[in-house]
Amino acid sequence: MKPSVILYKTLPDDLLVRLKNHFTVTQLKDLSPETVRQNAQAFAEAEGILGSSEKVDKAFLEHTPKLRAASTVSVGYDNFDVDALSERHIALMHTPTVLTETVADTIMTLVLATARRAVEVAERVKVGEWKGSIGPDWFGIDVHHKTLGILGMGRIGLALAQRAHFGFSMTILYNARRHHQEAEERFNARYCDLDTLLAESDFVCISLPLTDETYHLIGAEQLAKMKSSAILINAGRGPVVDEKALIQALVDGKIHAAGLDVFEQEPLPVDSPLLSLPNVVALPHIGSATHETRYNMAACAVDNLIAALSGNVKENCVNPQVLK
Numbered sequence: 279m280k281p282s283v284i285l286y287k288t289l290p291d292d293l294l295v296r297l298k299n300h301f302t303v304t305q306l307k308d309l310s311p312e313t314v315r316q317n318a319q320a321f322a323e324a325e326g327i328l329g330s331s332e333k334v335d336k337a338f339l340e341h342t343p344k345l346r347a348a349s350t351v352s353v354g355y356d357n358f359d360v361d362a363l364s365e366r367h368i369a370l371m372h373t374p375t376v377l378t379e380t381v382a383d384t385i386m387t388l389v390l391a392t393a394r395r396a397v398e399v400a401e402r403v404k405v406g407e408w409k410g411s412i413g414p415d416w417f418g419i420d421v422h423h424k425t426l427g428i429l430g431m432g433r434i435g436l437a438l439a440q441r442a443h444f445g446f447s448m449t450i451l452y453n454a455r456r457h458h459q460e461a462e463e464r465f466n467a468r469y470c471d472l473d474t475l476l477a478e479s480d481f482v483c484i485s486l487p488l489t490d491e492t493y494h495l496i497g498a499e500q501l502a503k504m505k506s507s508a509i510l511i512n513a514g515r516g517p518v519v520d521e522k523a524l525i526q527a528l529v530d531g532k533i534h535a536a537g538l539d540v541f542e543q544e545p546l547p548v549d550s551p552l553l554s555l556p557n558v559v560a561l562p563h564i565g566s567a568t569h570e571t572r573y574n575m576a577a578c579a580v581d582n583l584i585a586a587l588s589g590n591v592k593e594n595c596v597n598p599q600v601l602k
């Protein structure tokens with residue numbers, strides 16, 4: 279008999295067929311307590327789950343006594359209680375690498391859009407404000423040859439450094455828990471402590487995971503250390519930045535602008551003060567959202583679940599100790 283799995287995301291047809299070749303699939307819309315209650319038998323039987331963005335914690339796991347693997351269609355896994363999964367010997371699989379280049383492109387999009395005010399001035403064109411030769415109130419600031427600071431020199435940070443160094447002749451600073459030899463050798467990146475990075479960067483770019491350590495890593499005190507001409511870009515996770523403090527810093531002119539793909543609450547509420555600030559570019563968490571990359575992530579997640587439930591894991595496991 280095929281193992282039972284719960285799918286809580288829509289998959290392209292060919293990937294759904296691949297999943298069904300290996301498993302008995304129950305498709306559900308989410309993992310909310312109500313969905314769990316209404317489908318108690320499916321959760322009681324499930325050996326695997328596949329989807330994204332839903333919270334998987336101890337309380338959820340009480341309803342899944344047979345679970346052996348969770349496969350998330352994402353690289354970030356802050357919505358999973360990894361310790362609780364590991365205690366139960368449940369493998370957590372994720373999708374690194376396939377999305378790295380696309381997310382780095384998104385960060386560069388935010389760098390360019392905020393510096394050149396692309397969204398703001400395009401809106402002004404649409405409402406008929408472009409009536410003659412433009413003056414300084416339409417001007418942006420240069421990106422090329424400026425200093426870009428990277429918080430989180432991992433896969434995405436490295437791909438960002440490559441773009442900034444080769445594409446825009448930028449000076450790269452980074453802060454990390456250890457020196458990153460490849461970044462230093464290939465992109466002449468300079469390691470520095472957080473305060474130095476904040477003080478010297480024209481663009482502070484966050485590609486950090488959300489952990490206990492990174493929660494509100496950037497708050498009022500850190501924003502005050504940035505140049506008043508500097509721009510903050512966050513494409514890691516919203517809660518890495520204290521959003522209230524960020525709004526205040528933008529309102530007070532402590533920093534120049536912000537480019538945000540992630541927020542403390544998603545979707546971003548329409549009444550968020552961020553949306554009334556002209557110097558904020560707010561994207562709806564599109565870091566990896568291209569047709570190609572989302573397909574590749576879904577394919578990777580399907581393969582990850584097949585590997586995990588057949589005892590054949592070679593890569594992409596967050597807690598490989600459970601496989602021993």
Ligand SMILES: NC(=O)C1=CN([C@@H]2O[C@H](COP(=O)(O)OP(=O)(O)OC[C@H]3O[C@@H](n4cnc5c(N)ncnc54)[C@H](O)[C@@H]3O)[C@@H](O)[C@H]2O)C=CC1
Pocket residue numbers: 353354355374375377378381429430431432433434435453454455485486487488489491492513514515539540563564565566567
């Ligand atoms: N906006 C979006 O759509 C997307 C956001 N992401 C976010 O980007 C994050 C990073 O992804 P990858 O680069 O693939 O992961 P990665 O694991 O390769 O890189 C993360 C880096 O952050 C470093 N780090 C962790 N805690 C730190 C701390 N306290 N201080 C300094 N450095 C620290 C790690 O050592 C690592 O080098 C994901 O965890 C996810 O939250 C990822 C994909 C898409």
Ligand SMILES: O=C(O)C(=O)CO
Pocket residue numbers: 351352353354355377565566567
């Ligand atoms: O993969 C992730 O962690 C995302 O945020 C979406 O791609």
